[in-house]
Amino acid sequence: MTKQNIILNANGEEFVRIPDECFENLPDFPYQPNYVEVGGWRQHYVDEGPRDGLPVLLLHGQPDWSYLYRKMIPIIVDAGYRAIAPDLIGMGRSDKPTNIHIHTVEQHTDWLNEFIEQLGLKEVTLFCQDWGGMIGLTELAEHPEYFKSAMASNGSLTYTPEPHFNLTMGLNRDDYPVDNDAEIRNFADFLGMVQPLMGEDMSGFFQKWMEYALTMPDFKPSENLIADAGVSLSDGEIAAYDAPYPGPEYRTAIRALPSMASLIDVERALAAWEKIKRFDKPFLTVFGEFDPLIGQKKVQDKLIDNIPGAKGQPHDRLPAGHFIQESKGEEVARRLVKFIDSQLTQV
Helix, strand or coil, X not given: CXXXXXXXXXXXXXXXXXXXXXXXCCCCCCCCCEEEEECCEEEEEEEECCCCCCEEEEECCCCCCHHHHCCCHHHHHHCCCEEEEECCCCCCCCCEECCHHHCCHHHXXXXXXXXXXXXXXXXXXXXXXXXXXHHHHHHHHHCHHHEEEEEECCCCCCECCCECCCCCCCCCHHHCCCCCCCCCCXXXXXXXXXXXXXXXXXXXXXXXXXXHHHHCCCCCHHHHHHCCCCCCCCHHHHHHHHCCCCCHHHCHHHHHHHHHHHCCCHHHHHHHHHHHCCCCCCEEEXXXXXXXXXXXXXXXXXXXHHCHHHCCCCCEEECCCCCHHHHCHHHHHHHHHHHHHHHHHCC
């Protein structure tokens, strides 16, 4: 990390800020950047559609950014709704703290809460996937007053009430520095290495993924997308997914997020599970049947069976993998719009 890239925020915390030129001429992503200060960091978000339209909050996970929603935003906007897609702190065009220990589900949830308050959002429909699900559904549980409805896709809470994976808890990220001499340097080779650990119980796989994400020297988010079921990216789209992470100093968050699963505030997670079991507003799940991690049917059914607002909704499983917004973005967006429209006709 070069010292000239490091900036201090108002709290004296170090971060790096991605140059604007990294985001020029992104395919199918003509949106002007918007920024708000959250927790002392500048957070980027896409904000399209009528300002008086019902807000649809689109939360991404790891290792991507709001570019993941480029297929869904136009359909949401054309339906008359306001599409808001933030980049998590440390990702996309948002500021990137250099302290790897800052990244926890609880901290990101607190930042999301501040983001919603800063924008004054009300009557929100949440759409969330992957870590955006862990973070977004925790926020939904803790602050249901902000939300009109929610749609989860390949995402859940961290505990329901059991953890999704049997992992080593309390992992110390300092024990896993970047390994510049690593023999396995791309995601495809990693998948080949961990293939024997993949099955009904993905705990062993995810343990290795946490460690590999922390140590891999050549982390390219596009490699994760390309390896997913049904995903096909052009050279321009590959470059767009990698654009926010041109050097190692910009990759702290994408290295850290998987290991958030090992650093859960169990008391808060269990409390969130109990709270979301009282969420009686419309709650829809549309999962990808080829996602072996958080897209498993047992994960989806746990939400459906325990959240009152899920009763009677048209839940479904699509022929898609983990990054369902990429492989089935238009279809998911149409279902999301139909879901919101149906609430309006019932008023």
